[in-house]
Amino acid sequence: MGKYMKSIFYKEFIKLNRILLAVFIINTAVLIYTFFRVRLGIMMNEPSGIWLDIILKNGIFYSKVETAFYISALLLGVMQFYPEFERKRFRLACHLPINEYKMIFYTSLFGFFVIAGIWIYNTLGVVLLAAQFFPADIYKEIPLIIFYWFLNSLIIYSFASSITLEASWNVKLRLVLLMAGSLGAFKMTVYNSNILYAFTALIFAIIYFFAIYFPALRFRKGL
Amino acid sequence: MKLYSKYLIVFIAVFSFSMIMPYFYSLMFVKNTDKDFIYYSEIIDDFAIRTYNADRNNIYKDKAGNIYSEHEFKQILPQVYARDLSLNNKYTEIINNKIVSAEDMIKYNFYLSTTADKIDEENIRIKLIPIFESQSGSASLSMPVDLARIGENITFINARTNKVDTEKSKLFTSELLNNGFVFPVKIFGSNPDVRKSFDAGIFLLDSNNQLFNLKMIESKPVVEKYKADFNNEEIALISIKENQYANFYGFVISKAGNIYLINRNSTVNKFLIEDYNPYKDGLRININPLHTLINVTKETEQTSYLFYNNQLIKSYTLEIIPTLSGARLYFYNVLFPFSIYGNIYTAAEYLKVEITTNIPASLIFIIILIIIYFIICRYFKSISKTTIIDMAVIALSGIYGFTALLLLQNYKKDTLWE
Amino acid sequence: MNFNNVVISVANLEHSYGSTKVLNGLNFTIEKGKIFGLFGKNGAGKTTTINILMGFLTPEKGECIIYGEKAASLSNENKRRIGLLHEGHISYDFMTLEQTEKFYKDFFPNWESKTFAYFMEKLGLPKNRKIKHMSCGQRSQVALAVLMAQGAETLILDDFSMGLDAGYRRLFLDHLNQFVKDNNKTILITSHIVQDLERFVDEAVIINKGHVLLSAPLSNIKDGIYGYKLPLNIDIEKFRNHKDILDISITKEHYEVISKLTLEESFNLFKDTVKKEQIIPYTVSFEDAFIALTGKY
Numbered sequence: 028m029g030k031y032m033k034s035i036f037y038k039e040f041i042k043l044n045r046i047l048l049a050v051f052i053i054n055t056a057v058l059i060y061t062f063f064r065v066r067l068g069i070m071m072n073e074p075s076g077i078w079l080d081i082i083l084k085n086g087i088f089y090s091k092v093e094t095a096f097y098i099s100a101l102l103l104g105v106m107q108f109y110p111e112f113e114r115k116r117f118r119l120a121c122h123l124p125i126n127e128y129k130m131i132f133y134t135s136l137f138g139f140f141v142i143a144g145i146w147i148y149n150t151l152g153v154v155l156l157a158a159q160f161f162p163a164d165i166y167k168e169i170p171l172i173i174f175y176w177f178l179n180s181l182i183i184y185s186f187a188s189s190i191t192l193e194a195s196w197n198v199k200l201r202l203v204l205l206m207a208g209s210l211g212a213f214k215m216t217v218y219n220s221n222i223l224y225a226f227t228a229l230i231f232a233i234i235y236f237f238a239i240y241f242p243a244l245r246f247r248k249g250l
Numbered sequence: 251m252k253l254y255s256k257y258l259i260v261f262i263a264v265f266s267f268s269m270i271m272p273y274f275y276s277l278m279f280v281k282n283t284d285k286d287f288i289y290y291s292e293i294i295d296d297f298a299i300r301t302y303n304a305d306r307n308n309i310y311k312d313k314a315g316n317i318y319s320e321h322e323f324k325q326i327l328p329q330v331y332a333r334d335l336s337l338n339n340k341y342t343e344i345i346n347n348k349i350v351s352a353e354d355m356i357k358y359n360f361y362l363s364t365t366a367d368k369i370d371e372e373n374i375r376i377k378l379i380p381i382f383e384s385q386s387g388s389a390s391l392s393m394p395v396d397l398a399r400i401g402e403n404i405t406f407i408n409a410r411t412n413k414v415d416t417e418k419s420k421l422f423t424s425e426l427l428n429n430g431f432v433f434p435v436k437i438f439g440s441n442p443d444v445r446k447s448f449d450a451g452i453f454l455l456d457s458n459n460q461l462f463n464l465k466m467i468e469s470k471p472v473v474e475k476y477k478a479d480f481n482n483e484e485i486a487l488i489s490i491k492e493n494q495y496a497n498f499y500g501f502v503i504s505k506a507g508n509i510y511l512i513n514r515n516s517t518v519n520k521f522l523i524e525d526y527n528p529y530k531d532g533l534r535i536n537i538n539p540l541h542t543l544i545n546v547t548k549e550t551e552q553t554s555y556l557f558y559n560n561q562l563i564k565s566y567t568l569e570i571i572p573t574l575s576g577a578r579l580y581f582y583n584v585l586f587p588f589s590i591y592g593n594i595y596t597a598a599e600y601l602k603v604e605i606t607t608n609i610p611a612s613l614i615f616i617i618i619l620i621i622i623y624f625i626i627c628r629y630f631k632s633i634s635k636t637t638i639i640d641m642a643v644i645a646l647s648g649i650y651g652f653t654a655l656l657l658l659q660n661y662k663k664d665t666l667w668e
Numbered sequence: 669m670n671f672n673n674v675v676i677s678v679a680n681l682e683h684s685y686g687s688t689k690v691l692n693g694l695n696f697t698i699e700k701g702k703i704f705g706l707f708g709k710n711g712a713g714k715t716t717t718i719n720i721l722m723g724f725l726t727p728e729k730g731e732c733i734i735y736g737e738k739a740a741s742l743s744n745e746n747k748r749r750i751g752l753l754h755e756g757h758i759s760y761d762f763m764t765l766e767q768t769e770k771f772y773k774d775f776f777p778n779w780e781s782k783t784f785a786y787f788m789e790k791l792g793l794p795k796n797r798k799i800k801h802m803s804c805g806q807r808s809q810v811a812l813a814v815l816m817a818q819g820a821e822t823l824i825l826d827d828f829s830m831g832l833d834a835g836y837r838r839l840f841l842d843h844l845n846q847f848v849k850d851n852n853k854t855i856l857i858t859s860h861i862v863q864d865l866e867r868f869v870d871e872a873v874i875i876n877k878g879h880v881l882l883s884a885p886l887s888n889i890k891d892g893i894y895g896y897k898l899p900l901n902i903d904i905e906k907f908r909n910h911k912d913i914l915d916i917s918i919t920k921e922h923y924e925v926i927s928k929l930t931l932e933e934s935f936n937l938f939k940d941t942v943k944k945e946q947i948i949p950y951t952v953s954f955e956d957a958f959i960a961l962t963g964k965y
Binding site for chain 3: 031033034037038041042110114115116118119121122123124125126246247248
Binding site: 208 | 251252254255256258259260261262263265266267269270371374375376377378379380393394395396397399407409410412442592601654657658
């Protein structure tokens with residue numbers, strides 16, 4: 028762990044503790060809702076018919092989890108960086124005796140870990156609930172789908188945080204035009220898809236993750 | 251790092267724009283192109299085409315160029331319009347020395363089709379399927395309580411309990427083994443739809459490329475080994491569609507583009523097609539009492555192959571007018587040096603990058619963009635050491651990089667942009 | 669000047685916003701242990717200078733050197749030596765007092781817990797009080813406590829008085845005074861309330877339209893500037909554009925005239941308008957001198 032990473036994480040955690048709670052509640056609520064929805068479907072219909080429907084139509088019966096995931100990422104990006112943008116509070120972090128590139132990286136890394144946490148939580152939640160009703164052939168495909176949601180969430184988080192941190196409204200608008208097009212680039216709607224696609228999506232998400240440096244360094248050097 | 255961060259944004263923008271701009275261009279400028287249909291007329295002994303003019307009105311003609319009215323067109327294609335013709339008492343039973351009643355023409359007229367996407371869809375589909383009671387005795391079948399996992403063996407999973415039915419699984423697996431089946435299953439096909447009066451079962455290709463049919467009759471497995479010689483060809487698709495009047499169950503497509511009809515009598519018929527790529531082209535097969543017509547649709551052309559008794563007699567190729575053509579297509583190729591779009595199914599091209607087909611014109615346009623960019627920089631007095639890098643970016647990405655860099659320009663010359 | 673003692677050096681600073689030139693070749697240096705006030709009217713270039721010094725702005729020309737390094741790229745070591753007070757006393761106001769100390773302690777190995785505790789005791793608030801639930805004045809105390817406790821050798825305080833009432837302004841400066849004098853700290857301070865700093869700074873730089881108008885020890889700023897009170901029943905306007913008249917203000921009871929003229933010289937100038945005994949000299953304040961030098965608007 029970097030020398031000051033823990034301290035930066037401490038600050039971010041204090042800043043975001045209510046948001047983290049909200050995110051946890053939203054995702055848990057959606058998981059519970061999904062469980063009961065699926066259970067009702069299975070009870071009211073012939074289960075083999077439901078299975079077949081999922082198989083033939085690539086049914087993502089837990090799609091609300093995707094929505095919750097993206098909302099969480101958006102909320103996190105905005106709420107993590109709005110306090111930094113407001114009153115130029117980001118300057119406080121810029122003057123800390125830490126390499127500023129590391130400071131920016133650690134700040135975003137906190138967001139990354141939160142999103143990764145949501146990813147693991149949702150994957151476990153959906154797989155566990157799916158295992159109650161579906162065979163392994165179906166639920167073992169779920170992690171890859173949710174992995175795509177994780178990558179998209181990272182992109183949404185990076186987008187939201189970059190736009191929020193950017194100090195100039197003029198540039199904010201331009202960044203929206205420049206970056207918004209990639210938000211839905213790696214939409215996955217089928218099971219058992221080509222793993223190379225996931226790899227490409229991963230590379231892109233990693234690249235996108237570092238977009239925060241643009242507004243952050245402009246903040247640091249430009250205003 | 252500040253420089254890198256700027257070009258990171260440019261990279262992201264280039265990626266976004268290369269998906270969005272071509273899409274919006276197509277949306278704005280695409281022309282509707284209704285599908286052309288090619289048939290074969292036994293009456294005129296030639297291919298008959300139903301096409302459209304610019305006003306989207308039907309045009310009926312033959313390969314020789316003769317134009318027909320709608321009524322005349324229907325009369326030369328009794329296999330297509332049997333119902334219409336018989337309703338109007340225009341149907342003639344003797345067609346090219348063959349006697350086929352209207353009733354038979356309607357009954358024994360079959361259409362089978364597939365596309366590249368469907369083949370990929372099948373390949374990635376989760377390998378769980380229902381095995382229906384083959385002869386239910388009802389108009390439609392009932393959904394079984396279990397699904398069968400096809401792979402290293404046959405495993406039935408009861409959906410109500412989410413548990414394996416080991417007895418049934420063992421029974422079906424053994425029956426296949428007893429008939430010479432060698433696991434694992436390479437590929438299989440079935441029709442998992444209950445809306446049919448009987449089930450042809452599943453067709454499985456074993457490790458030795460042998461084709462087997464597995465049905466369930468009165469809860470017992472019935473296995474039939476097919477006399478099918480695929481010559482070690484790799485099979486791309488087994489497609490099954492039951493029809494009580496057909497003497498076949500479906501077809502097999504090899505990766506090399508050969509088509510095999512799966513007959514009811516445990517044999518297959520091969521249809522030799524010259525140029526069919528199952529991973530790119532569309533396929534439509536019409537089997538009727540007069541002939542078999544196979545249509546292969548590519549991006550820019552459609553070819554029809556006429557078969558009598560599985561022998562290729564003749565073929566005809568019709569050009570397809572793409573949705574973008576003429577000047578619109580020209581400008582598309584000039585404007586967009588490449589475009590990106592996702593194709594989630596295919597193993598080979600998961601993220602398609604299409605390069606322009608008019609590279610010289612595209613390069614000239616890129617040079618123009620570089621010059622324009624330089625002029626803009628001069629006008630706004632923002633030439634710096636990074637302008638060279640910007641121009642290199644435009645050289646590599648064309649209008650996408652140009653647009654991104656313009657959006658990142660500091661027009662007001664405030665120090666926000668240093 | 670002992671160049672070994674120079675902590676902050678600003679040389680030939682030029683900067684524009686768009687087509688508006690804000691800094692036109694600014695130069696000044698600050699030696700170790702000095703308390704340096706940067707003064708100027710709104711729009712003079714104060715905030716721009718401070719932003720460049722803090723490293724948040726890259727100047728078009730010129731440079732700012734702090735402890736031998738460029739202000740825009742200070743090493744971590746030097747960042748530790750410099751305490752920044754940002755305009756408006758910005759802080760992590762989502763933190764409590766306790767959390768604030770815990771956070772900053774990790775970054776400053778020489779963190780002075782006693783100092784921080786002293787300020788917190790003075791503040792008289794519970795440790796778990798969030799900064800956002802404090803008044804402006806209380807926040808300024810917290811900001812100062814952090815600066816003092818981090819053990820910074822040099823403090824750059826950008827408009828410390830923003831949002832503070834007279835009481836808190838005085839308190840802030842009292843605290844600052846105590847710690848600065850005891851520990852030989854170097855300070856660069858700005859405030860839009862000029863008179864606050866009269867009792868605090870050693871030296872002043874007055875900037876106007878991006879230039880240094882005057883740079884001198886505070887005691888010398890008022891040299892050659894005199895103040896006179898004149899009765900209200902005279903025609904003062906005819907003197908307004910006189911080359912030696914720097915400023916004329918009106919109060920309830922008299923005109924206050926600030927000029928470069930000695931008493932004798934002023935008698936000569938006003939002799940036709942007012943009687944000698946009606947010209948009452950008074951000691952000009954630093955604010956008077958500042959307005960006289962920079963003009964009202």
